[in-house]
Amino acid sequence: MKKFLILFLALGALNAPAASSLPSALRTDGKTVVAAFGDVEKIARSCTVQIIYGTGYKVAIGTLVNDEGLVVTKHSELDTAKAGGTLRISMPGAKRYNRGKLVAYDSATDLAFIATDLTRKPDYTWAETDKIAPATWVVAGVAGSDTRPYVRAGITSATARAIPKTGAVIGILMGTEVSEKKGVPVREVTPKGPSEKAGMKNGDVILSIEGEAVNSTEELKKAVGKHDAGETITVVVQRKQEQKTLKITLGYRELVFASMKSRNDKLSGKVSVRRTGFEKVIQHEVTLAPSEMGGPLLDLKGRLLGINIARRNRVEFFALPASLVQKVIKAKAAEIAKASASKDKAE
Amino acid sequence: MHMFKNLLLTAGLVTMMAPAADLAPWEKTAPESITDLLAIQGKVQAMLDDAMAATVTLQMGGSSGSGVIISDDGLILTAGHVSGTPGRKVTVVLADGRKFEAKALGKNKADAGMVQILKPKDLPTSHYETHKTNLPKVGQWVVSVGNPGGLDAKRGAVVRLGRIVWARAATLRSDCKLLGGDSGGPLFNLDGTVIGIHSRISGEPDQNYHVSMPAFHSDWENLSDPKLPGFLGVTAVDYKKDNLEGAKLEVVRDNSPAKKAGLKVGDIITQVDDKDVKASRDLTTLIGKFRPGAKTKLTLLRDKKEMEIEVTLGSRPTAQPRLPFGLPPRK
Numbered sequence: 001m002k003k004f005l006i007l008f009l010a011l012g013a014l015n016a017p018a019a020s021s022l023p024s025a026l027r028t029d030g031k032t033v034v035a036a037f038g039d040v041e042k043i044a045r046s047c048t049v050q051i052i053y054g055t056g057y058k059v060a061i062g063t064l065v066n067d068e069g070l071v072v073t074k075h076s077e078l079d080t081a082k083a084g085g086t087l088r089i090s091m092p093g094a095k096r097y098n099r100g101k102l103v104a105y106d107s108a109t110d111l112a113f114i115a116t117d118l119t120r121k122p123d124y125t126w127a128e129t130d131k132i133a134p135a136t137w138v139v140a141g142v143a144g145s146d147t148r149p150y151v152r153a154g155i156t157s158a159t160a161r162a163i164p165k166t167g168a169v170i171g172i173l174m175g176t177e178v179s180e181k182k183g184v185p186v187r188e189v190t191p192k193g194p195s196e197k198a199g200m201k202n203g204d205v206i207l208s209i210e211g212e213a214v215n216s217t218e219e220l221k222k223a224v225g226k227h228d229a230g231e232t233i234t235v236v237v238q239r240k241q242e243q244k245t246l247k248i249t250l251g252y253r254e255l256v257f258a259s260m261k262s263r264n265d266k267l268s269g270k271v272s273v274r275r276t277g278f279e280k281v282i283q284h285e286v287t288l289a290p291s292e293m294g295g296p297l298l299d300l301k302g303r304l305l306g307i308n309i310a311r312r313n314r315v316e317f318f319a320l321p322a323s324l325v326q327k328v329i330k331a332k333a334a335e336i337a338k339a340s341a342s343k344d345k346a347e
Numbered sequence: 348m349h350m351f352k353n354l355l356l357t358a359g360l361v362t363m364m365a366p367a368a369d370l371a372p373w374e375k376t377a378p379e380s381i382t383d384l385l386a387i388q389g390k391v392q393a394m395l396d397d398a399m400a401a402t403v404t405l406q407m408g409g410s411s412g413s414g415v416i417i418s419d420d421g422l423i424l425t426a427g428h429v430s431g432t433p434g435r436k437v438t439v440v441l442a443d444g445r446k447f448e449a450k451a452l453g454k455n456k457a458d459a460g461m462v463q464i465l466k467p468k469d470l471p472t473s474h475y476e477t478h479k480t481n482l483p484k485v486g487q488w489v490v491s492v493g494n495p496g497g498l499d500a501k502r503g504a505v506v507r508l509g510r511i512v513w514a515r516a517a518t519l520r521s522d523c524k525l526l527g528g529d530s531g532g533p534l535f536n537l538d539g540t541v542i543g544i545h546s547r548i549s550g551e552p553d554q555n556y557h558v559s560m561p562a563f564h565s566d567w568e569n570l571s572d573p574k575l576p577g578f579l580g581v582t583a584v585d586y587k588k589d590n591l592e593g594a595k596l597e598v599v600r601d602n603s604p605a606k607k608a609g610l611k612v613g614d615i616i617t618q619v620d621d622k623d624v625k626a627s628r629d630l631t632t633l634i635g636k637f638r639p640g641a642k643t644k645l646t647l648l649r650d651k652k653e654m655e656i657e658v659t660l661g662s663r664p665t666a667q668p669r670l671p672f673g674l675p676p677r678k
Contacts, residue, residue: 022486022512026377027522029553036378134399135391135490135506137384155391158505264496264527267548285507285524287552300381300388314552315495315505315524 029287034149040139041151043302045092047122048141048150048295051114052088052097053079061142061295062089062114063307065329067121069098070336072325073294074309075105075112076230076249076274089116092143092150103339104332107231109320110274110309111328112294115340124296124304130321132156132282132305138319140286140308141295154286163310163318165277168229168250171195171257174217183207183238184220193256195235198248204237224250230274249273268313275310281318282306288317373488373537387537391490391508394539398490399506401473402533404440404498405429405462407451411497413504413532414439414462415541417475421447421464422571424475425531426546426558427454430462432640433662437462440498441471453570453639453662457517457562458546460531461570473533475541479564482514483542491523493532493545504532509553517562519543522553569662577637577660580605583627586615593617593648594627608658611649618646634660 025032034041047064049071062073071089078087087100098116105112136156144150171193175185183205189196206214209223210233227233232249251273254260265271272290282297282305290311297306297319306319329336372383373390401416405425412429416422423439430437430451437449439462447464454460464470483489491507509523521534525548534543534557543557563570580603583594593615599605616624619633620643637643639662646655 020485020513022510022522026486026510027512027553028509029522030377032377036380036384039381133392135388135395135508137388155388155506155508157507158502161501262496262527267526267550283502283505285505287524300384313495313526315507315526315529 028154029152031149034151034153037139037149037151037153037300040298040300040302041149043123044139044141044151044296044298046120047124047304048092048143049116049118050090050092050143051078051100051294052090058143058291059087061292061308063141063294063296063304064118064120064122065325067119069116069118070329071100071114071116071118072307072329073112073114074272074274074307075107075110076272077291077293078102078112087114089114089118091118091120101339104335106328106332107228109278109324109328110228110230111307111320111325113329113332113336115336122304124298124302126326127299127303127305127322130160130280130282130323132160132299134158137300138282138284138286138305139298139300140284140288140292141298142288142292152286152288154284156282157285158283158316160280160282160321163276163278163281163312165228167253168224168227168231169194169253169256170200170224170233170235170248170250172200174220176217181205182213182215184214184217186237190256194248194251195246198235198246199244200235200237200246200248201239204239204244206235206237207243208236210234228274228277230272252276264313268311270311271313272310275312275318278309278318278320280321280324281309282321284317284319285315286317287314376486387488387508390488390537391506394490394535394537395506397471398473398492398533398535398539399504400442400471402442402492402494402504404494404504405449405531406438406440406498407431407435411494411528412530413493413528413545415475415492415533415544416464416470416472417541418472419467419470421449421467421470423449423462423464424533424541424544424563425460425462426544427456427458427460428546429531430454430460434638434640439464442503443471444500453566453572455562455566455570457558457566459544459558459563459566459570473535473541474539476560480561481542482516482559482561483511483519483536485511485513487511488537489521489523489542490535490537491521491525491529491532491545492535493525493529495526495528497528505529512554514559517559518546519557519559521555521557523555524552525555526552576635576663577639577641577643578604578663579630579634579658579660581610581630583616583630585626591615591617591648592623592625594624594630604658604661608645608656610645610647610656610658613649615648616645617648617653618644620644621646 049062051060060077062071088097089100100114100116103115171190173188175187214220229252235246306321310318372386414423414425439447449464452461507523509521512520532545533541547556580600582598586595
């Protein structure tokens with residue numbers, strides 16, 4: 001009897017943590033809970049694609065928007081692919097890759113369009129309204145696997161609204177311009193900042209931004225200020241006797257200059273290179289990495305509410321509403337058709 | 348013994364076979380279908396308007412946090428590290444845009460804190476768990492509201508859904524995703540009752556801590572009394588010798604305001620802010636007139652030399668709710 005009691009107590013102790021703490025499968029993001037979204041997961045798998053660059057570098061998620069293989073995604077995440085390189089696309093669970101080509105983009109919404117030879121018709125219907133009640137379940141399509149679900153769920157968490165543009169910089173300290181000379185000298189290139197990554201050196205003199213000559217710090221600020229973070233601009237600099245052309249991807253002031261970084265940004269890990277400057281967004285709480293933007297945001301009825309567009313921080317995520325996405329698709333239709341046709345001819 | 352074992356096994360089976368069919372979707376171990384999920388969504392949306400209306404932004408100088416109004420007369424529950432020093436000025440911003448002046452009341456080691464609106468008028472309020480020892484169940488669905496990053500009028504407060512991961516006497520953990528500025532905001536059950544207050548934010552977005560309601564209830568008077576006396580943390584006896592009268596320190600408590608200010612056993616205190624201390628009772632009375640957080644000057648004799656020491660008073664520590672598995676309170 002005594003022996004048994006000891007055994008019993010020992011078992012009790014072993015069981016205690018499981019009884020007092022919620023097992024991970026039962027947490028909001030856990031396997032068992034996500035299984036309840038099975039029907040929506042099927043729809044997500046019919047339209048979610050993984051966008052890959054080069055030899056397996058996963059840059060973004062994309063959403064199939066018609067049965068002609070057109071995929072939309074987040075432009076500023078395409079990174080080096082923006083230069084026009086060939087992208088590869090894979091459907092969830094597919095063994096083979098499809099080729100994709102960037103055929104158009106819209107800088108206002110940061111949406112990019114990729115033509116592919118996919119022929120699948122997506123199973124969702126477009127949401128007819130942008131008015132989505134707060135605390136509505138939403139499901140984001142992501143790249144799953146045999147062991148990880150192809151969707152992640154959460155709720156809409158704040159009022160749909162415009163997100164005003166915030167300051168983008170190239171990451172330098174400007175020197176004093178010399179009135180009789182051309183350009184703006186670079187006193188110091190910010191470590192790890194956009195300019196350093198593009199190869200700028202201390203002492204370079206910036207001559208032009210996107211073809212526009214800059215001869216004062218004011219002109220330089222104005223020229224940079226026209227662009228959003230995440231946008232890549234062409235900058236010509238004078239280095240000794242040489243002129244060099246640099247491609248600089250702008251970053252947010254508060255992230256580029258380490259001293260300006262807030263505690264919340266420090267706690268938030270990687271955030272989207274473009275997280276502001278949107279006409280309208282739906283805010284939700286589904287945890288997504290910056291490289292998981294571009295995928296579909298669906299409701300429980302399998303309606304496409306929008307396209308995931310930004311991780312602002314670790315609790316605030318934005319999707320562009322379906323109506324805005326459709327508007328951009330319509331506006332870009334001719335450009336997309338033309339670029340897709342030239343691609344067909346070339347192949 | 349065999350019988351005993353069988354009995355235990357049977358008991359175990361009975362527990363496992365609890366009538367699952369009768370459970371509401373939000374009471375199930377996990378939702379099983381879209382129908383269950385929609386039922387949970389319906390519960391959340393039904394309580395949300397009132398919950399959002401009662402959730403406020405608290406602004407203190409340059410910093411900001413969240414809180415929830417629980418009474419018509421303007422009592423707000425928040426985190427102790429948000430309300431801060433008792434007596435300090437707080438601006439309360441409501442969801443409807445109205446602003447109220449307020450002041451910080453008490454706080455305790457479990458990170459419970461309270462704030463009082465000075466001239467309350469037509470305030471939205473929320474229910475809160477009034478049972479003094481009730482803790483939420485593990486796995487229970489919860490709704491977090493707060494202001495990550497501080498006040499954003501166009502955005503409003505941000506709502507998140509999660510489940511209770513564990514519940515201990517003073518602290519709850521949920522998988523609701525939180526960030527700086529959420530601190531002090533309310534954790535609701537699906538009936539719209541406040542069952543916790545956001546406290547510590549961990550490195551992982553979905554591993555965050557809330558002050559439990561028992562941590563408020565066990566300490567309610569200390570937290571809510573705006574006339575709370577200041578606390579020095581010494582035991583003194585009357586001292587009278589050679590025309591010198593005062594209060595001689597016999598004990599200086601560890602971690603007390605007295606210890607931090609450098610007071611030592613054997614010091615003879617003769618004045619508090621230039622008012623004479625002729626006996627130990629005078630010391631208690633004079634210190635009690637100050638509020639926690641107040642600075643006061645003590646005149647004392649040490650080794651026959653007169654000196655002055657400035658001390659910042661604290662609040663009297665009360666019996667703390669137990670932290671069984673020892674998570675240190677937030678500093």
